[in-house]
Amino acid sequence: MAPKYKLTYFNVRGRAELARLIFAAAGVEFEDARVDGAQWAAIKETAPMGQLPLLEVDGKTMCQSTAIFRYAAKETGLSGKPGWEEAQADMLVCGMEDLFIKLVTAHFEKDEAKKEELKKELVTFVPQFFGNYEKLCGPDGFFVGSSLTYADLAFFAGTHNILKERADALENFPKLAKVIENVKDNKGVAAYIAERPDTAV
């Protein structure tokens, strides 16, 4: 019997969206449980590390978003070929965390002057980051191998807000632009995106 997956997180993309995209891309059913603060407070004590997201698999629970991504990718065949290819996908997914932290820090900064400074830093950081990823990407818009892996999905998830603000942000990075196209071309992803709530982060 196919495993029963339940992913619990807040109603934002944040640290769960890549897991949702992995299941969607693989055409694997999962319960997309989105909780509010009160619901989370009620279950927090039972969480292994007191944190969200949580992934339940046939009643067993795990946490730590990036470990969830890897597990979901392995189970659904989206982690890349075992060995060096899988390690490369892992490296690229981990690297997205560097961008995520910078984007989230700027987004949530309350001091306006500091926020402007952080946004200014991003103007330099983002193209450098894209430059590295462009070099690491395969010629057909797949980061590793010749088909979709969760590294492609991670890039798509992690650049959502950048591309929303500036649709031409990838104009100098043709391979990365192709990654975004390839992800959007996936039927499961397209169906999921058409239905998902529109959230700020």
Added chain:
Amino acid sequence: MAPKYKLTYFNVRGRAELARLIFAAAGVEFEDARVDGAQWAAIKETAPMGQLPLLEVDGKTMCQSTAIFRYAAKETGLSGKPGWEEAQADMLVCGMEDLFIKLVTAHFEKDEAKKEELKKELVTFVPQFFGNYEKLCGPDGFFVGSSLTYADLAFFAGTHNILKERADALENFPKLAKVIENVKDNKGVAAYIAERPDTAV
């Protein structure tokens, strides 16, 4: 032929120590290349994401410390059984990052008042963190399964400074204390520790 591993990082434990411990515990030879600022500046341009640590395997290069840990653990048989056990080890290794960030932030804080505040927060955070890990640990002092994995090594590496400052920090966490013993009992680890440079972080 056995792969040729070269790990490049600064002369500190930091974000490379777990990789060193994995190779040591598995009895796998690796070149422990420790560079200074000038040496790093000379090779930075060639690094995939402009960051250390770097792992070279038969001339191919990867970065991102946590991806390196997983790759090294997989290749040396220390990642736990494929599937749920491996995911649990991964989760525990990822969780150590939460502690690492807090310890490093407090360590490098220059403002004395802020530093005191961060250290005070650690007094509450660390026992809570240990409480979670104690619950997640197996009865014999192995986090997953019944033998050493890189989750045990990660706990050992990540608590080095805490246990250096307060040798009794694990007195209420008998399973975690056993993890530390199990790691120290590993001959490869013991030999490596006897030789490694003593650094602050």
